[in-house]
Structure formats: structure tokens, C-alpha cells
């Protein structure tokens with residue numbers, strides 16, 4: 521992933537951590553290698569969303585939350601022009617090194633502005649990281665041409681609930697109470713999200729909410745790797761011993777739901793939305 525992260529940083533220290541015990545207090549950075557080696561499903565699944573996007577030769581497209589740029593590259597082959605943006609400098613650097621003739625920029629999904637507007641904004645597996653979702657909707661609206669389109673997929677209501685509920689329990693059990701209550705993601709229902717889009721002036725023409733159990737790459741450490749890649753912020757000021765213990769405990773405790781025929785699955789639930797920026801004519805305001 522990717523992602524235009526909207527991260528919360530903690531300023532407290534955990535009361536149980538004794539002096540000299542090592543704690544995790546580094547600022548989270550995206551790790552392009554772990555992402556590409558073990559979590560390539562993020563952009564592999566995204567290829568299906570490109571079919572829905574159906575890029576046209578005369579379209580200027582923004583890939584919002586482009587990560588390492590794999591989908592931006594595919595869109596580039598079909599559209600007139602594509603620009604990829606992501607909040608992570610590490611991911612943008614990785615994208616630039618892979619795809620030298622595509623424009624990539626570090627930018628925040630909740631607050632971005634281009635001089636030239638886009639015909640379409642595409643976003644795969646990003647917007648659940650943007651807790652300022654109103655800012656993201658406003659930025660998308662302001663950067664589209666009249667009748668421009670958004671084609672989005674991200675985590676919907678109930679996404680990764682099995683894993684994250686257990687992670688919260690395992691943290692709370694060790695008295696990491698603030699960490700256990702961290703609100704890291706935005707997983708709306710389609711009713712909530714469509715209402716937000718409509719209130720800003722979009723017309724929602726397609727909305728879906730579906731289960732997509734997602735196979736994780738490593739048969740031994742699938743859930744632990746997923747937490748390392750995406751849930752590291754829960755471990756701010758958690759001792760390194762506890763981090764390993766908690767990851768193992770979560771993996772063990774979710775076995776009955778997430779281990780199927782020897783393979784680990786994350787309980788993903790996606791929403792997909794297509795919406796059009798309404799043209800401000802009298803007819804449309806009726």
C-alpha cells in the first residue's frame with residue numbers, strides 16, 4: 521500500500537514499560553519491499569478496478585494513492601495522461617524509480633490541488649487511510665472537470681474486523697489501552713459514503729459493498745505480516761517483546777476464521793463507488 525496516510529502520533533509512554541525496555545517509538549514509514557514482496561495483492565486486485573475505470577485515450581486521469589505505481593503504469597498505457605500521487609515519499613520514490621516516464625508527486629489525499637483539472641480520479645485501496653474523508657471528497661470534487669468521474673475502491677464497513685478486534689483485545693489485555701482504541705482507518709457503509717458524496721455535489725451512479733477474503737502470501741506468518749505492514753501504528757510505545765507476542769497471539773486467535781485449508785486470509789470488505797461531478801445547470805438542480 522500505498523497510501524496517503526493520515527496518521528495519528530502518540531505522545532504518551534506506556535505505564536507498564538519498565539526503564540530500559542525497548543519500545544517502538546519510530547515514525548511509521550511505508551516499506552516498499554515488504555509491500556511488493558508480500559502484499560502485491562493490493563495492486564493485483566486493483567487491476568479489476570481498472571476494467572471498471574475503462575480509461576479512454578482522451579482522458580487525463582489522477583491515480584490517488586498510487587503507492588509504488590503499478591496501477592498508474594497500467595492506466596498510462598490506456599489513457600491520454602496519468603499522474604500518480606501518494607502521501608508516502610518512500611512509495612513515490614519507488615514508483616519514480618520503476619516508471620521513469622510517468623509523473624508522480626507526494627501529496628495528501630485530503631488536501632491537494634492541481635492547476636489543470638482531471639477527467640477522472642481513480643483510487644484503489646487508499647481512501648480508508650484518509651480519516652479526513654470530507655477533505656478528500658472536497659479535493660476530488662475541486663480537481664475534476666464538470667461531469668468528471670470518480671472511480672473508487674477501499675475498505676468498507678466491517679473491513680478486517682476479525683483481525684483488528686483481536687489486535688485491540690490483545691493490546692488492551694496488556695494495558696495498552698490508548699493504543700487499543702486507536703482510530704486508524706475510515707471504513708464507511710455505502711449509505712454513509714454516498715450521502716457524503718451527494719452532499720458535496722456528486723451524483724452516485726454505482727455503489728457496492730462486498731466481502732473479499734484476501735489470501736495472504738506467507739503460510740506461516742500471513743496475519744503477522746499483515747499487521748507489520750498495515751497496523752504498525754497500533755504499536756507506538758509498545759515494548760518490542762510485547763509487539764512480537766501480540767502479533768503471534770492475534771494470528772493464533774483468529775485461526776478459526778482466517779486459516780482456511782492451510783492458507784491465511786484477511787477478512788476484507790470493500791466498497792466500490794462511481795460518481796459524477798454534477799454540472800451546475802438549472803436542469804441538474806431540480
Ligand code: BEZ
Pocket residue numbers: 521645648674675679680705750788789
Ligand atoms: C484494505 O485494503 O482494506 C486495508 C489495508 C490495510 C489496512 C486496512 C485496510
